[in-house]
Amino acid sequence: MDFAIDSATQQRIEKLQELGREHMRPLGIEADKLGRPTPPDHPYFEKLVAMGYGRTRYKGRKGQDDTPVKSADKNKAKKRARSRASLLLSEEMSYWDRGVAVSAPGPGLGEGAIMSMGTEDQKERYLSPFIKLDKPRWGAFAMTEPAAGSDVAGIQTRAIKDGDNWVLIGNKSFSGNSSRSDFILVWATVDPSLGRGGHRAFLVERGMPGLQDFHIEKKMGLKAYESTSFRLEECRVPGENLLGGEAYYESRAGFKGAMATFNATRPLIAAMAVGIGRSALDESLAFARENQMLDDSRVRDRLERVTRKLRVARLLCLKAAWLADNQRPNIVEASMSKAVAPTAAFEATSFGMELLGMVGGRGDHLIEKLFRDVKAMDIVEGTGQIQRVVMARQLVGLPHG
Ligand SMILES: Cc1cc2nc3c(=O)[nH]c(=O)nc-3n(C[C@H](O)[C@H](O)[C@H](O)COP(=O)(O)OP(=O)(O)OC[C@H]3O[C@@H](n4cnc5c(N)ncnc54)[C@H](O)[C@@H]3O)c2cc1C
CATH class of the missing domain: 1.20.140.10 (Butyryl-CoA Dehydrogenase, subunit A, domain 3)
Structure with missing residues (x-):
């Protein structure tokens, strides 16, 4: 096993240390004292975007990315150490302030699911704005409900098919950054009696009617980022927003x-x-x-x-x-x-x-x-x-x- 750090990751860690000392730790302490998350229009987020943070792993449809093509070997080596590099960077950010680290713009926890389960159109629609951010943008992930945390199979948010649309009804809680997000990856069930087999994920966009009642939870710590509950009150979502499309779920994945x-x-x-x-x-x-x-x-x-x-x-x-x-x-x-x-x-x-x-x-x-x-x-x-x-x-x- 090779845990050596490559020089690019080492440089990124050193840059992070500067950012951490100058911005992350003071912001974390400030949010803790004020008891509220760092507001989305805070200049710190603009600074992060300018520094290249918050970008997605998604590279865009083939031939669309205008970044210079790196040599295949270099890309392979980078890919081979991607998880270790992310891990060390996450550790370093958290050293300075874990709440501020999570408040950073980016596609959020839903990115992995969209990358692995989403259709090409969904990747393009929801992740391409994060390829090169024009402004601070966030994405969120909402699985937890007031009565379903550890037992994720017990989620009660209903997804009901209505013509070409889906209607979502339920409550979600503790979803990181959700009130400021462009989209929330919402997990719901087509039939609670099916347990895990009934789960579907939907890309719910900010402003969709029925996505409402955002409430930022009071937390004992990590106050710099918002953990938010919200309601889906007959929230109508177009069929194409079902993650992976119908075929994906027929494979029971x-x-x-x-x-x-x-x-x-x-x-x-x-x-x-x-x-x-x-x-x-x-x-x-x-x-x-x-x-x-x-x-x-x-x-x-x-x-x-x-x-x-x-x-x-x-x-x-x-x-x-x-x-x-x-x-x-x-x-x-x-x-x-x-x-x-x-x-x-x-x-x-x-x-x-x-x-x-x-x-x-x-x-x-x-x-x-x-x-x-x-x-x-x-x-x-x-x-x-x-x-x-x-x-x-x-x-x-x-x-x-
Ligand atoms: C700061 C914060 C951020 C979060 N961010 C998100 C987010 O972005 N998106 C999201 O969807 N959710 C988020 N969550 C929710 C989080 O995933 C849940 O809180 C977690 O899964 C635990 O669920 P619960 O709180 O309902 O506790 P419960 O599931 O009710 O568990 C209560 C206690 O019982 C124990 N327990 C439960 N079942 C068993 C078992 N079978 N065997 C042994 N012990 C058991 C648990 O370990 C725990 O100690 C966040 C939570 C916090 C605190």
Whole structure:
């Protein structure tokens, strides 16, 4: 296994460090104090677009992309290390501020599903505006409902066929960046009694009648980006907005498509947790040094333990990404990284809080913010418990439910 970083990724990490220090961390602290997400018209988002962030992996229809054609070898090498590079960049962004990282423009979590399941027309329509952004644009992904989180098979949002259209009825919750998005990839069911077999995904565009009642949730941490609930009140969606088209679902691949998205992104979430943990560790070390605590063997022991656990978690993330880069199954490693990294990062922030003592209780130290931020890393894209269920199922060879 090769975890070496190529020079282009290393340069991007260094650029990110500058961005993080100058913009991401201060913006994250500001949003945390104000208790609201960074507004979509904030100049920071324009800056990101100008720097080339927020672009899609989609290259446009063949012959349409006007970027110079790179040599086949260079492209191949880049592709081979894509997951590892994304992972390291995600970790670094999260080191500076995970909430600000998620608030960044881009096609969002739906991109993977559109790339793997969407028709050519859908890729063109929804992803091509992200090839070279003319302004900050977002896309969102909405699976979770008030009564369906871990048990995604239990979603109740109904999709009813009406002539050439689909009518969507239901409620979605905690969908990142959705009120500012050009489109939301909404998961619904044609028949709840079919469980996963009834799932369909729809590209719902901003302004479509019936897409309404956006409500930004109050969160304990990660306040710089919006997690939003909304309602689909007989929201009429044209037939061509069914992801992949009718034929795709006749092949019964719908639920698998959603889960494949998560296999690809779980190691990224895990790496983000490592980023938060590293940040807490650095702050803890600085605090311990400033307050002459490093002579205490108990403090040194905890520092070693937290550092070791974060490094182990990082290696697991890299292994999951390496397997993905080499087109090998990574379901166990993806879940393992997601189960392990948030726990290690949580320990790092808890340790920091213990060191701070009453300083932490005042609520204005960065470690205290990281302590609140890190909790969501265990929850999003499958809780730690769910990852353990997935791993157990794989490791004992049970049939997939
Ligand atoms: C900050 C944040 C951002 C999010 N962003 C998005 C987003 O962009 N799009 C989106 O669709 N969703 C999003 N979510 C929702 C997230 O995916 C769900 O919160 C998550 O899947 C857990 O679901 P739940 O909250 O309903 O908890 P529940 O499923 O009700 O679980 C409650 C507890 O029970 C445990 N549990 C449940 N089932 C089992 C089981 N079978 N075995 C053992 N333990 C179990 C869980 O581990 C958990 O501890 C976000 C959530 C948060 C907090």
